[in-house]
Amino acid sequence: MLKFNFQTIKKFFYEKDLIFFLLNFLFFYIIFWHALDYGRTFDDGALDKEFNNAPGDGKLLATFFYAEFHFYPIYFITHELDNFITFLYNYFVGEIANIKVAKNTNYILHILNAYLVFIILKLLFNPKNILEKTVLYFASIIFLIHPIGSQIIFNVTTRNESLALFFSLLTLIYSFELFKKKTIVNFFYVITLYFFALCSKLSAITFLAIIPLVVLLINSKYSELRKNLKKILPIFLSLLIVFLTFYYVRSNFVNEYLINYYSNFSQLISEFLIAVKFYLRGLIFPFEHIYVYADNYNGNYSLIIFILFIITVIFSIFVYFKFNDSILVVIILWLSATLSLPILFNLIETGFPLISKLTERYQYSSIPTLSILFGWFSLKFINKKYLNVFILSFSLLVIVFFTLVTKDRSYVYENNEIFFSKADKNSPSNVYKYSFTIPVAKAMHSNDESAFLFNIYQLYYLYPNDLDNKFQLMNYFIKKNNKKGHDYFLNSIKETNYEPPIKFRLAEFYYKHDNYIEALKTIDEIFNDFDELIASNKSKGILIKITEPEIDDVYFLKGLNQKALNQLENALESFMMSNLHNPLHATALYNSSIILKELGQTELAKRHFEDAITLNPFLRETVNNMINDQRAK
Template identity: 25%
Template sequence: MQTEQINNEEQLPAEQMESKFKYFPFFNQKQPVFVLVLLGIIFYCTSLYNEYALDDGIIIHQNNYVLKGVSGISDILSKDAYDSFYRRMNAKDQLQGGRYRPLPVISFAIEQEIIGAYRTGNYMFVEDLNHNGVLDNEKLESQHSASKKKLTGPPTETAIVNYEFNEFVDLNKDGVAQQNECNTCWDTNKNFKNDAPEDLNHDGVFNEVDCQVKGAGLRHFNNIWTYILACVLLYLVFRNYIFKQQPDMAFLAALIFLIHPVHSEIVANVKGREDIFSVIFIALTFLFSFKYNETKKISLLIFAGLAFFLALLSKEYAIVLLFLVPLSLYVFEKEKIKAVNLGLLSVCLFFFGAVYTLMRLNAVNMAPGVPDTEILNNPFLLATGEEKFASKIFILLKYLKLSFLPNKLTCDYSYAQIPYSHFADGGFISSLIINLALLVFGIVLCVKRHVLGFAIIVYFAFLVLVINFIFPVGALLREGFLFHASIGVAIAIAWVVFTVLEKMSSVSFITKRTLMISSLLIVLVLCGSKTWERNWDWKNDITLFLKDVKTSPNSVLILGNAGARWIDLADTKEVTGIALEGEDPEKFNDYNGQLKITDEEVRVGNFIDKRDAAIHKGMRYLKHAVELHPRYVNGYLNLGLASFKLNNDRDAIFYWKLAERLYPNNPYLENYYRVYSNILKNRGANAFNAGRNYDAAVAYKMCTLILPNDAEGWYGLGGAFYHLKLYHKAKSSWEKTLKLDPDHQYVGRDLKTIPTK
């Protein structure tokens, strides 16, 4: 009975058949949308409990404008996306062309308002900015700007410094904030204690990270549903215009885009929202443009322009729509397209593109403030002209492979994971031939108004923006760069699959549908497994880098971060088996099984304990990183920290001085020096009081090496030298103290006690 029904179905008129699903068992247009939504939830529900990883910190946690909540939106609209990060790092903008993507960043600020905004723009901030001896509760103007108001001449712009604190608990009921009344950001119950439930990431350490992970689920939830929305909108574009009479192709194309494992980097990484928003508004631009071409309504023309504008505000990649929208009308609207309508649509898109360009030029510095000499941001820094060109072409082959075989995924392909290519390399030659042939084939088919040609052009149009041909993007290759281009991949695969099935005329329809559905189920399982795996990997920096260092063992960025994570977590109970003070001993976080030191590792490496093994494991990664990249500042910073944890003062100072030479104003180094100098001064004082003057001199000498302008360090060194009867050195040290601090309380008196002979 069923066979007879299908045979009769195959005999229906072509017009009636083409408007209905043939291979997929859908009976109305709501069912495929429901399936896309359901699969989207299944594929990405495992990212809902993720925290943050990779660049999330730069765009959210180290972004003062985001942390201020909605009050920071005006700054987000008027500044480079990385402006706040550059300021924190005492650096000038370094990415050529700048980065202006305010729409997704505004969404982060709105989320922060819901999670809990920080009015100072910092998780932890308590400072008497106007030096009046009181923590004021109002936003302050800088003294420099205020003084300008008293001068004659034209008015000057008022520069706002900040609030002096986020919030406080009025313990003494005087209505005035005191330093000791400003609670930490993780002290949610405001009892000024570190309670186990406040360790939100369960790492045994109470710090800003606990404040960062608060509300992470909201951000990931928003990534999931907006991604699903993007896929549904693409399906509508495919169903109504690209595959107008072939709903099976439309659904398969949307499904392929939805389940592609490469997209896990975009969805599971909060910063990927810029790509998700971009595709949402790109799809809307296509929808409104096609609809305008059908109805000629001016309102739809304006909506198309607004959608294009919002796509640009999400990510600049939408600029290719100035070419792709007219091309799509040429390919798919042969009977309806008119020159006047196409002209009006193009003018509208160019107008909104011009508005975006003016906003961008006002907000960002198109040329970098300093030459980018960091190879992690400038991957071709050390390449010859031949190597640059050959490597860019070879990368196209890598993207093609990832499009169809995304089996080994990693968060970073930067220096030195992918070696530079040369003209004689097989990879370069193969890539040049394959991609050039594809491009020519796509152009020829586009001229003939063929959907496959359009798919190929979409693929190359988005990809050409990210392979460093037009402008440097700061990376050699990144899986997330395939997100937009995979729209073309999805269209092409869907067309090829059903074209091949239709060519199998000798095979019964039931067999063909069974073959297609069963094959698709296998692909769904494989892609779902890989996506879930990557979702878990992207939980946070720890899970990501400890996993990907095995996949990308020569990536300096991954090596450096994996090494740092091992050093940071060496004292946690997950490594040592001993819970830290305030840590819940019952909660255990092995970071997806990545943070594990076995007894065998300790024995073979002849380490003292698992903590010692973890620190040395991190140091091995870091030493490999600086071996590959001798100017890698973070590598030296963390090697210094590891040496400090191992009580190796000499190596700690050695590595930190290397970092200082490369990046003198690094804020992390300044903090390390400040903490370490206090430790050394306490050590020196204890040794001095115990009569161990030589040990005191060593401690104070190290203090003056790391902070040569610390008057107290020089004063202590002078005292140690004095009791060692090294009077000329004591005099020199105390004279240095007096030079640094002319009002020092004791040094003048002590200088008089030095024997003249």
């Protein structure tokens, strides 16, 4: 019979460090229990709405496959596990919202990440006594409650960043094991875990550089560097092969996007300095909320921070060569790698990914560097008389400060809409937009005409070239039968940059308001513009592909208008042209099947309908038809 005594319990909890994980768990849940009752944020709702209202064609199907592969094979962890737990809880215990289960998952993942940071700190510093171990635990707490992590913790849609870091840190830990002992099992762990990290978020690519360099620098002095390069090579090659394999497979699931960077060199330098300043300041001094201090685009301040960073890099290299102390170099390498992607994002002018330059989640994988720096600095003085009390007191002070700031930030996610509506006047211009778009949406919902007009005109004067605002006002004047007001904004649209993309938006607007003849006239203008564009480039020997708007979408919209006017044969031709230009356009096939049925060609209609379902089983129209068929039975 197994006997449990104090030594057994001590060995189980202390030697395995389980006590540190439990302390993190209790500490975090006691402080942030309130946030579990928060609902979905404004961003969550916007994403859901965008997906659910997307056209039921091949593009929606591609989006579905991308979303599934993006998390696959850990899709179960991120989505299905939450649903399964919700089902079990509701069945056996009582009613619980799925969002609360999802937020618990976020909490646990973040706490696990803090625990892994603690394990890595032990690998880096090899603590010799309980005091040093306690200091490293305090350093890992810095990661746990750092304010930058607030978006990852309290916003469900950012869980992939947490998962990516979780699997990347595990990969790093097993890479240390692989460096010591090259076994098939260790290779399997490293390869599998890094694949999971990439599945969670492609930004895990930065660990392709971080992992081998950290393992190399920590496990060898400078004098042994060349010798150990051979030992680190298999680890690097394993990670590289995993990345290349993953990226090749992933490329078959996502569309290609054209990314345009700032072409002006001075603008590139400015954006680079702004990004460096922004992310480093947020890491070291995260007191102010990201949307408040992000407006400070002072070039001189950005340059000063960049120069300070360069000086720190030089000092770190000096310490490495002079004292064989590689920790500062590790911090610089890790920080540079993890901040490279958000800095690169800041240089993107247009294109995919459509990311916010102000999003804190891109700093998440950088926070461990602060824990490493904190641990390194503390261990330098912890064994000195009197200084150990100072170090521990200072650690606790920092932890309390970060906890208060993070708790304050958590309330942002209680009601994301309120936060944006009350945004500080010095915030970036995109926050001004939220300040009026939210009241506009609420005014429309409550039929408050005066509130709607006030806020929509505020938006119009802030962003006079924004098409959405003009269409909103045109829509309002149509409902009021005010032709003069409608024509004023219509002429405003036609007077400025009246190119095919804008004409397409206008044709869509006409269609939604049953003005099919004007919609067809506008579509004919678009095709004339296309012909002129193709002819002018052909004379120069240039073959072009038109993407704004996509030709298949123009034909599809034309078919919808012709169908509404009962021009069935013309509509059929337009839908078939749409399918010709985009063979994945399942909605065009579906509409063609409806027209063929009306024209009496039932067999061909059936074939088109089956092809539409084959292309996209999630096609909204086909699903609705199947539901109606089931109800009829």
